[in-house]
Amino acid sequence: MSGGDSYRINRMIQDLNGDPVAREHHCADPDFTYAAYAIDAEEKALLADGSVEAMARLNVHPNLQMKWVFINAKAPPRGPGPLGAYRDRLFAHSGKGKD
């Protein structure tokens, strides 16, 4: 896949990442998003696969791959996140993160 072609897919992901409304719309109706970015059947299959190997074939930037994973997560992350085990000490002097 050429640079221009891969930018089309990278652009879709970074647009979704930066726009909560578009992201919500995409989750409800991904084909609408795919049509807007001219994603073909093979590309859809690779995006649905989402593996490192599949995304590498599409030349998706590694950081955008991470965002694609989060965008399409079946269940949004719950709980305190990756800092959960450290929060009390990490924010010990600030009172932050005590929710």
Place this chain on the structure above:
Amino acid sequence: MGRIVGGFATSHVLFDPAGAEEQAERVFAGMMAIRDQIRRLEPDVLVVASGDHLNNFTLKHQVTLAVGIADTFIPLGDMGIPQDSFRGHRAFAEAFAQSAVTQGFDLVQVEEARPDHGLMLTKLIADPDGNVPTVPVFINSAMPIPPSPARAFGLGEALKTMVERDRPRDERVVVIGGGGLSHWLRVPSEIKVAETFDRHILAELTEGRARQFARIDNQTLRAETGNGGLEVASWLFMTGALPDRATGQIVYYEPVEKWESGMGGVAFHV
């Protein structure tokens, strides 16, 4: 003249300790040791350098080197980091941008940014209360054509020159680089952590050979440490801001296979 009184670098992620409890605890203890050392230095300004993870700078406009000039910043809030605003330092940041132009660096000046975990975890390690005005410097190693290690080191040298030439007498500045060490982020690789090369980096930097190490090219650095290891450029920015051949201490190093990351931190008191 102002003075850079300390330089530090640390990995800028933490993950669930499950399955790597002892290593995770040693990593966290190292980060807290860096916090204590910075606090004792009583800095007036923090300069925190790290890469953005395509949250503020995207493929649309591929910015490699930038400085945050705003009075305040609000974190992006990724990785569960609270979105509490923190103070910037406009006068310092603009002076850096002005001086950098005369030293061969045309920095992108950023009025609006929502720093992600790269900058924010580093900032939180250093200054959890948000007491110290902080100048974000973006060394965007995730860009398709990232800044070279030598360029990052040179920008650190430019910062040192600016602080010593243009800043108020007795201003105390601490520089911190966030990121690394080895990790392969979402690229096919059989290697998870490059412990040997990570330890080589730590030795080169803390034994006064950062300038020589900074001659490494990005292709080699990527091959040795993964695409994530390119974040070592932020460490080199920090070492560039120190006196030539400054020596330091390895505060922590753990090759955390569970996190697929070489985790490390260093300290320099000057």
